[in-house]
Amino acid sequence: MLEHVTCLQAMLPFKKSGFCKPDAGNAMSMIASTPVALTPAPAAGIGTAAPPVSHFTLSNGMDVVLIEDHRAPVVTHMVWYRNGSADDPPMKSGIAHFLEHLMFKGTKNHEKGYYSNLIADLGGQENAFTSNDYTAYFQRVAREHLGTVMAYEADRMVNLVLDDETVNPERDVVLEERRMRTDNDPAAQLQEAVHAALFTQHPYGKPVIGWGHEIESLDRHDAMAYYQRFYTPENAILVVAGDVTRAEVEPLAETHYGAIPARAARPQRLRPQEPPSHAHRLVQLADAKVEQPSHQALYLVPSAMTAKNGEQDALELLSHLLGGGQTSLLYRRLVLEQQIAVAAGAYYMGGAVDDTRFFVYAVPAEGVTLEAVDAAIEAELAVVRRVGVDAADLARAKTRMIADAVYAQDNQATLARWYGAALATGEDIASITEWPQRIAAVTLERIKQAAQLLQRHRAVTGYLMTAEADANHE
Amino acid sequence: MLEHVTCLQAMLPFKKSGFCKPDAGNAMSMIASTPVALTPAPAAGIGTAAPPVSHFTLSNGMDVVLIEDHRAPVVTHMVWYRNGSADDPPMKSGIAHFLEHLMFKGTKNHEKGYYSNLIADLGGQENAFTSNDYTAYFQRVAREHLGTVMAYEADRMVNLVLDDETVNPERDVVLEERRMRTDNDPAAQLQEAVHAALFTQHPYGKPVIGWGHEIESLDRHDAMAYYQRFYTPENAILVVAGDVTRAEVEPLAETHYGAIPARAARPQRLRPQEPPSHAHRLVQLADAKVEQPSHQALYLVPSAMTAKNGEQDALELLSHLLGGGQTSLLYRRLVLEQQIAVAAGAYYMGGAVDDTRFFVYAVPAEGVTLEAVDAAIEAELAVVRRVGVDAADLARAKTRMIADAVYAQDNQATLARWYGAALATGEDIASITEWPQRIAAVTLERIKQAAQLLQRHRAVTGYLMTAEADANHE
Numbered sequence: 023m024l025e026h027v028t029c030l031q032a033m034l035p036f037k038k039s040g041f042c043k044p045d046a047g048n049a050m051s052m053i054a055s056t057p058v059a060l061t062p063a064p065a066a067g068i069g070t071a072a073p074p075v076s077h078f079t080l081s082n083g084m085d086v087v088l089i090e091d092h093r094a095p096v097v098t099h100m101v102w103y104r105n106g107s108a109d110d111p112p113m114k115s116g117i118a119h120f121l122e123h124l125m126f127k128g129t130k131n132h133e134k135g136y137y138s139n140l141i142a143d144l145g146g147q148e149n150a151f152t153s154n155d156y157t158a159y160f161q162r163v164a165r166e167h168l169g170t171v172m173a174y175e176a177d178r179m180v181n182l183v184l185d186d187e188t189v190n191p192e193r194d195v196v197l198e199e200r201r202m203r204t205d206n207d208p209a210a211q212l213q214e215a216v217h218a219a220l221f222t223q224h225p226y227g228k229p230v231i232g233w234g235h236e237i238e239s240l241d242r243h244d245a246m247a248y249y250q251r252f253y254t255p256e257n258a259i260l261v262v263a264g265d266v267t268r269a270e271v272e273p274l275a276e277t278h279y280g281a282i283p284a285r286a287a288r289p290q291r292l293r294p295q296e297p298p299s300h301a302h303r304l305v306q307l308a309d310a311k312v313e314q315p316s317h318q319a320l321y322l323v324p325s326a327m328t329a330k331n332g333e334q335d336a337l338e339l340l341s342h343l344l345g346g347g348q349t350s351l352l353y354r355r356l357v358l359e360q361q362i363a364v365a366a367g368a369y370y371m372g373g374a375v376d377d378t379r380f381f382v383y384a385v386p387a388e389g390v391t392l393e394a395v396d397a398a399i400e401a402e403l404a405v406v407r408r409v410g411v412d413a414a415d416l417a418r419a420k421t422r423m424i425a426d427a428v429y430a431q432d433n434q435a436t437l438a439r440w441y442g443a444a445l446a447t448g449e450d451i452a453s454i455t456e457w458p459q460r461i462a463a464v465t466l467e468r469i470k471q472a473a474q475l476l477q478r479h480r481a482v483t484g485y486l487m488t489a490e491a492d493a494n495h496e
Numbered sequence: 497m498l499e500h501v502t503c504l505q506a507m508l509p510f511k512k513s514g515f516c517k518p519d520a521g522n523a524m525s526m527i528a529s530t531p532v533a534l535t536p537a538p539a540a541g542i543g544t545a546a547p548p549v550s551h552f553t554l555s556n557g558m559d560v561v562l563i564e565d566h567r568a569p570v571v572t573h574m575v576w577y578r579n580g581s582a583d584d585p586p587m588k589s590g591i592a593h594f595l596e597h598l599m600f601k602g603t604k605n606h607e608k609g610y611y612s613n614l615i616a617d618l619g620g621q622e623n624a625f626t627s628n629d630y631t632a633y634f635q636r637v638a639r640e641h642l643g644t645v646m647a648y649e650a651d652r653m654v655n656l657v658l659d660d661e662t663v664n665p666e667r668d669v670v671l672e673e674r675r676m677r678t679d680n681d682p683a684a685q686l687q688e689a690v691h692a693a694l695f696t697q698h699p700y701g702k703p704v705i706g707w708g709h710e711i712e713s714l715d716r717h718d719a720m721a722y723y724q725r726f727y728t729p730e731n732a733i734l735v736v737a738g739d740v741t742r743a744e745v746e747p748l749a750e751t752h753y754g755a756i757p758a759r760a761a762r763p764q765r766l767r768p769q770e771p772p773s774h775a776h777r778l779v780q781l782a783d784a785k786v787e788q789p790s791h792q793a794l795y796l797v798p799s800a801m802t803a804k805n806g807e808q809d810a811l812e813l814l815s816h817l818l819g820g821g822q823t824s825l826l827y828r829r830l831v832l833e834q835q836i837a838v839a840a841g842a843y844y845m846g847g848a849v850d851d852t853r854f855f856v857y858a859v860p861a862e863g864v865t866l867e868a869v870d871a872a873i874e875a876e877l878a879v880v881r882r883v884g885v886d887a888a889d890l891a892r893a894k895t896r897m898i899a900d901a902v903y904a905q906d907n908q909a910t911l912a913r914w915y916g917a918a919l920a921t922g923e924d925i926a927s928i929t930e931w932p933q934r935i936a937a938v939t940l941e942r943i944k945q946a947a948q949l950l951q952r953h954r955a956v957t958g959y960l961m962t963a964e965a966d967a968n969h970e
Contacts, residue, residue, distance in 0.1 A: 112586055113768050208774075215775035222692035222701060233697070233771040294587050297707040300682075301689035301781040307774055307953070479781070 073437065076268050077451050080275060082284040083256035087441045087451070088271050089263040091434050097264030098435050099171045100160040101179070102442040104259070105252040107232070108154045108225040108293055108375070113239070115225075116232015117248045119152040120196055120240050124249075125159065126150070127188045129181035134188070137174045144170065154226055155375045156446035162435065165265045172278035179253050180282055182246075189242040197238065200231050208309035209316075209486055216484040219303045220320050223294040224376060254285035259445045263438040291375060296322060302478045308487040317395045318383040318484045323475045325374035327448045334372045335460045336472035337380060341370035342419045343411050343469070344402075345382060349418070351411070352384065356398055362390045363398075375447050380476060392485045403476050410470035424458050547911065550742050551925050554749060556758040557730035561915045561925070562745050563737040565908050571738030572909050573645045574634040575653070576916040578733070579726040581706070582628045582699040582767055582849070587713070589699075590706015591722045593626040594670055594714050598723075599633065600624070601662045603655035608662070611648045618644065628700055629849045630920035636909065639739045646752035653727050654756055656720075663716040671712065674705050682783035683790075683960055690958040693777045694794050697768040698850060728759035733919045737912040765849060770796060776952045782961040791869045792857040792958045797949045799848035801922045808846045809934045810946035811854060815844035816893045817885050817943070818876075819856060823892070825885070826858065830872055836864045837872075849921050854950060866959045877950050884944035898932050 076088045107118045128134040141148045146163035148171075161171040204210040214229050221227025231237070260279060262271050299322060326334040345352045345368025356363040366384040382403075386395045430436050444454050550562045581592045602608040615622045620637035622645075635645040678684040688703050695701025705711070734753060736745050773796060800808040819826045819842025830837040840858040856877075860869045904910050918928050 113766065211774040214771075215773070215777070218696035219693055219777055222696060223707070227696060235769060235771060292587065295709060297688075297709060299689070300685040300783075301779045301958075303689070303693055304778040304780070306776045306778070309774075484775075 073263075073431065075441070075451065075455070078268075078272065080255065080280045082280060082282055083288070084275075084279050084282075085259040085445060086271070086275050086279075087259065087261045087445065088266070088268055089261070089434075089437050089441065090265075090267065091263055091437070092265045095165045095265045096162060096434070097165050097168050097262060097266055098160060098162050098438045099168060099175070100158055100261040100438050100442050101175045102156050102158040102259040102261065102446045103252055104156060104257050104291070104446050105289065106153045106155040106157055107228060107230040109252070109289075109291055110225065110228065110232070111248075113236055114232075114244055114248075115228045116196065116230075116237040117240055117244055118157055119231050120193065120237065121245050121248055122150050122152045122157050122159075123192050123196060124184060124189065124245055125178055125182065127192070128183050129177050130183055131177055131181055137178075140170070140174070146171070152230055154230065155373075156443065158439075158442055158446070160435075160438070168262065168264075168266060168271070169274050169278070172274055176278040176282060179255070179258065179279075182249055182253075184242050184246055184249075186242055189245060193237065193240055196231065197234065200234055200237065204229065204231065205234070206311075208307055208312050211309075212305065212307040212484050212486050215305045215307060216318065216320060216482050219305050220322055220379065220482040221296065224296050225293055226374070226376065226378070251289055254288075255279060255282045256284060256286070256288045259442060261438045261442040261445075263434045293376060296377060299480045303482045304485065305482060306485045306487060308489055310489040312486055312488045314385060314486075315392055315488060316383065316385045316486045317392050317399070318381060318486075319396075319399065320482045320484070321380040321382075321476045322377055322480050323370070323380045325376060325378040325447075326372045326444075326453065327375050328377050329372075332460060332464070332468065333472060333475075334370075335457075336464050336468040337370045337475070338372055339416065339419055339423065339461065339464050340406075340411075340469055340472045340476075341368040341380060342423055343415055344368040344406070346419065346422075351406070351415070352382065352399065352402060355402055356384055356395065360398060362387055363395055366399075373443050373447055373449075382476075392487065396483060400478065403473070406473045407470070407476070410466050410473070413466060416464075416466060416469060420461055420464070423461060427458065547737075547905065549915070549925065549929070552742075552746065554729065554754045556754060556756055557762070558749075558753050558756075559733040559919060560745070560749050560753075561733065561735045561919065562740070562742055563735070563908075563911050563915060564739075564741065565737055565911070566739050569639045569739045570636060570908070571639050571642050571736060571740055572634060572636050572912045573642060573649070574632055574735040574737075574912050574916050575649045576630050576632040576733040576735065576920045577726055578630060578731050578765070578920050579763065580627045580629040580631055581702060581704040583726070583763075583765055584699065584702065584706070585722075587710055588706075588718055588722075589702045590670065590704075590711040591714055591718055592631055593705050594667065594711065595719050595722055596624050596626045596631050596633075597666050597670060598658060598663065598719055599652055599656065601666070602657050603651050604657055605651055605655055611652075614644070614648070620645070626704055628704065629847075630917065632913075632916060632920070634909075634912070642736065642738075642740060642745070643748050643752065646748055650752040650756060653729070653732065653753075656723055656727075658716050658720055658723075660716055663719060667711065667714055670705065671708065674708055674711065678703065678705065679708070680785075682781055682786050685783075686779065686781040686958050686960050689779045689781060690792065690794060690956050693779050694796055694853065694956040695770065697770050699767055700848070700850065700852070725763055728762075729753060729756045730758060730760070730762045733916060735912045735916040735919075737908045767850060770851060773954045777956045778959065779956060780959045780961060782963055784963040786960055786962045788859060788960075789866055789962060790857065790859045790960045791866050791873070792855060792960075793870075793873065794956045794958070795854040795856075795950045796851055796954050797844070797854045799850060799852040799921075800846045800918075800927065801849050802851050803846075806934060806938070806942065807946055807949075808844075809931075810938050810942040811844045811949070812846055813890065813893055813897065813935065813938050814880075814885075814943055814946045814950075815842040815854060816897055817889055818842040818880070820893065820896075825880070825889070826856065826873065826876060829876055830858055830869065834872060836861055837869055840873075847917050847921055847923075856950075866961065870957060874952065877947065880947045881944070881950065884940050884947070887940060890938075890940060890943060894935055894938070897935060901932065 074090045078086050080086060105118060107115065110117050126138065128136070138148065141161055141163065144163050144167050146161055146167065148161040150157070150159045159175060163171055204214065218227045260275060323337055324330070324333050342350070344350055345366060347353065350367070352366040352368060356366045363384040364387050369381045371378045382399055384395050384399060386392060440454060548564045552560050554560060579592060581589065584591045600612065602610070612622065615635055615637065618637050618641050620635055620641065622635040624631070624633045633649060635648070637645055678688065692701045734749060797811055798804070798807050816824070818824055819840060821827065824841065826840040826842060830840045837858040838861050843855045845852045856873055858869050858873060860866060914928060
C-alpha cells in the first residue's frame with residue numbers, strides 16, 4: 023500500500039488540467055516542479071482559540087514541535103526531512119521522490135507492508151509527500167498509538183533495506199506515474215517547461231518527480247547514498263499535533279527518536295542560484311488534447327527566506343489583492359468588467375528556501391486570444407506598479423487573509439503542515455506566530471514596492487494552446 | 497601580457513552586436529555560451545594539395561597530431577585539453593575560462609611573464625581560448641623554436657603556481673570582462689538568455705565566461721582543483737602544424753610531454769542531458785542601447801558526436817542551403833524577394849560533444865516587425881520540412897562547401913584548429929578526412945529528414961528589441 027497525500031492546496035493555476043486531483047493517489051509528488059503549495063499564512067497565537075505550541079530539540083539534534091489540540095482523542099504525527107527535489111544531486115533528479123516511495127518498503131526489523139498493515143489495523147491513516155524543499159511522512163492515529171507510529175518512523179529512519187528486487191520495479195512504477203501524469207498531459211508538460219525557463223540554474227526548475235531519462239538511471243546505490251546523506255535526526259523535524267501534552271510527547275520522542283545516534287552536521291543545501299534576468303520568456307505549448315487554452319505568468323521573486331524587510335508579506339498580500347478570489351483586481355477587471363477571461367488569479371509561493379515564484383494566471387473567454395489576455399494582465403500590473411492599490415482593498419485583504427488563517431487552524435493536520443513546512447524551509451516558530459502582526463503592518467507603499475518585482479523582464483509567460491492555434495501560427 | 501585569440505569565425509548571428517570583434521582581445525572567451533564556431537568542415541586528404549597528417553600517442557596517453565606544411569619555415573603549436581565550460585563543476589561556472597587566464601601566470605620554474613616575454617623575443621605569437629568543450633593554448637614561432645614552446649606548455653601543464661596575490665586580482669579582471677562585454681551589451685544578454693532557455697539542464701546553457709555571481713566565488717582552491725583534475729597528459733592533445741617532419745616532432749614531443757607521468761584515466765564528461773522539448777520558447781529583450789532589432793531561432797539538434805546515420809552532414813548542408821550566403825534560401829526569400837529583412841542566415845554548430853544548436857537568424861528591414869520576420873522564416877522552414885530542397889541547390893551547396901574547405905586548408909592555423917577541435921570533442925581523424933565524401937553522399941531525402949528537426953516545439957526564438965518596442969508592448 024503506497025498511498026500519498028492528496029493535493030493540499032488548490033491554489034495553482036489550471037486545477038482542471040491535472041495538477042491537483044484530490045481523488046488521485048500521489049498527486050502531491052506529481053505536481054510538476056511545483057512545491058507543495060502551503061499557504062505561508064499560519065496564525066497560531068492569534069485569537070482566543072490559538073493552540074499552545076512548544077518547540078524543543080532532542081539531544082541528537084532532531085527538532086520537535088508540539089501543537090496541542092484536545093478536541094478529539096487523535097494525533098497527527100509527521101516527520102519532515104529538510105531535503106526535497108531541489109537537493110537532488112546533479113543528473114539524479116527524482117531521487118528525493120523515488121526514495122519517498124522506497125521508504126514504504128521493508129526495514130531490517132520488519133518486512134515490507136508490516137507497518138502499513140499495522141496502521142490500517144489501528145484504524146489510522148498514513149501518507150507521504152515530496153516537494154522542492156522537503157519530504158514528509160505522516161500518520162494520523164488514536165492518541166494511544168503515538169508511540170507505535172514513532173517506533174515506525176524511527177525504524178525506517180535508520181533501518182531501511184533496499185535490494186534490486188524492491189528498487190527496480192518501484193522505479194518502473196515511478197516512470198509509469200510520470201508517463202501518466204506528465205508525459206500525457208500537455209498542461210503538465212507546459213508547467214515543466216515554464217519552470218525550466220524560469221529557473222535556468224536553480225533546481226526549482228526540475229520537476230519533483232524528476233526528468234524521465236534521469237529517473238531511468240536511478241538505482242539502489244543512488245537511493246541508499248541519498249538516504250544515508252539526508253535521513254538523519256539532525257536533518258529531521260518531528261511535528262505532533264493533537265490530544266497529547268508535552269509531558270507525554272517528550273519522553274516518547276526521546277525514547278524512539280532520541281535513541282538514534284547523531285550522525286553528522288545537517289547536510290548543506292548548496293544550490294546554484296539564478297543570474298539576473300534581463301529577458302522575458304514566452305513558453306508556448308500546443309496540443310490536440312488541449313480543449314481550454316490558458317495563460318500563466320511566473321515572476322521570480324524573493325521567498326520568506328530570501329526576502330528583505332518583509333517583502334514576503336507584501337508579496338503575499340499583493341497576490342491576494344491581485345488574484346485571491348472574486349473580489350480581486352484581476353478577477354474584477356478581466357472576468358467581470360472586460361469579460362475577456364472566465365478565470366483569473368494570482369498566487370505567491372513564499373514558503374521556499376530560495377527565490378521563488380509569483381504566479382498570475384487567467385483562462386480566456388471564448389474567442390479571446392491569449393495575447394489579448396496577456397496584454398490586459400500586463401496593463402493591470404502596470405497600473406499597480408505605477409500607482410499601487412486602493413487602501414480599502416488592502417484593508418479588506420488583510421482582514422480576509424488573517425481570518426482565513428484563523429479558520430484554517432481548525433484543522434489539526436493543516437496546523438502540523440504549517441509548522442513542518444516553515445521549519446523545513448528554514449523559518450522559525452516566531453515567523454509563524456508573528457505573521458498576523460506582520461501582515462497587519464504592511465503599508466500601501468510596501469505593496470507598491472513589491473509590485474515592482476512583477477516586471478516583464480523577470481517573467482516567464484506560459485500559453486497552453488489548442489492544436490489549431492499552433493497550426494494557425496505556422 | 498594576457499592576450500587571447502580573436503574571433504576565429506564570424507558565423508554567429510549579430511556580428512555587429514559585439515560577439516565577434518576581431519580587433520578586441522579575448523573575444524573568443526567572451527562569446528556568451530557559444531562555443532568556438534569551428535567549421536566542422538575540414539577537407540584534409542582531398543585534392544592534390546592535401547597535407548600529410550599523422551596521429552600518434554605518447555606513452556603517457558597524450559595524443560599528437562602532426563600536419564606537415566613546408567611552405568614557410570614556421571610552426572603552429574597547440575595544446576588542447578578535453579575540458580571546457582560545459583565541464584565546469586556545479587556552481588563553479590567560469591572556472592575553465594578563469595583557469596585559462598591563470599595559465600599565463602608563473603610556474604615553479606619560471607616567474608609570471610617569463611614565457612610571454614620569451615615568445616615575444618622570438619618574434620612569435622601566443623594565445624589561448626576557452627570554449628564549451630575544450631580549452632586550447634597555442635603559439636606560432638619559427639620552426640627552430642618548436643622545442644622551446646613545447647617546454648613552455650609542458651612546464652605549465654604540471655608546474656602552475658597559484659597564490660591569492662595572483663588569483664584574486666585576475667578574478668576581478670574576469671569580472672570586469674564580463675561587465676564590459678556581457679552585462680553592458682543587450683545582444684550578449686539576450687544570447688545568454690536564449691542559450692539558458694534552450695539548454696535548461698545541459699551546461700551548454702551556461703556562458704563560457706560564467707555567471708557573474710558564480711565567478712565572484714571562484715578562488716585559488718577551485719582553480720587548483722580544476723587544474724589538477726583536467727590538466728593531465730591523458731586529457732591533452734598536441735597539434736603541430738608546419739614546417740616539421742614526424743622524425744623531428746616525435747622525439748621532441750617525447751622529450752617534453754612524454755616525460756610527464758601519466759596521471760589517471762581521462763576525466764569523464766558527465767553532463768546533464770536535456771529532456772524532450774514540447775514547448776516553443778520566445779525570449780525577448782528590449783533595451784535602450786539596441787538600435788537594430790534582430791531575430792534568431794535556435795534548434796536543439798544532434799552534434800557530430802550524437803548524430804545517427806550522418807545526420808550531422810545533412811544538418812551542415814541544410815544550414816548552408818538555408819542560410820549560407822547570398823544564394824541561400826532564406827537570403828533569397830526574405831532579403832531579395834520579400835524585402836522584409838536586410839540579413840538572414842543559418843549556422844549549424846556540429847562540432848560538439850553533446851546535442852547542439854542549429855541557428856537561423858535575420859535582421860528585419862526598416863519598419864518590419866520581428867513577428868513578421870518570424871512568420872516568414874517559419875513559412876520557409878515549413879516548406880523545406882514538407883517538400884525538401886531543390887536538387888540543383890543541393891549540388892551547388894556541396895560543391896561550394898567542399899571548395900571552401902579546400903581553400904581553408906591554405907591556412908596552417910585553421911588546419912591545426914580543425915584537427916584539435918575534432919579530437920577534443922571526440923571525433924577521430926577519419927571523421928575529418930572522410931568529410932568531403934560524406935558531404936558528397938548526402939541525398940535530398942536526408943536533407944528533408946534533417947529539416948524535420950527544425951520544429952517549433954524544439955526551438956527557442958530570441959528577439960532583440962529597441963526600448964520603444966517594449967514600451968509599446970506594455
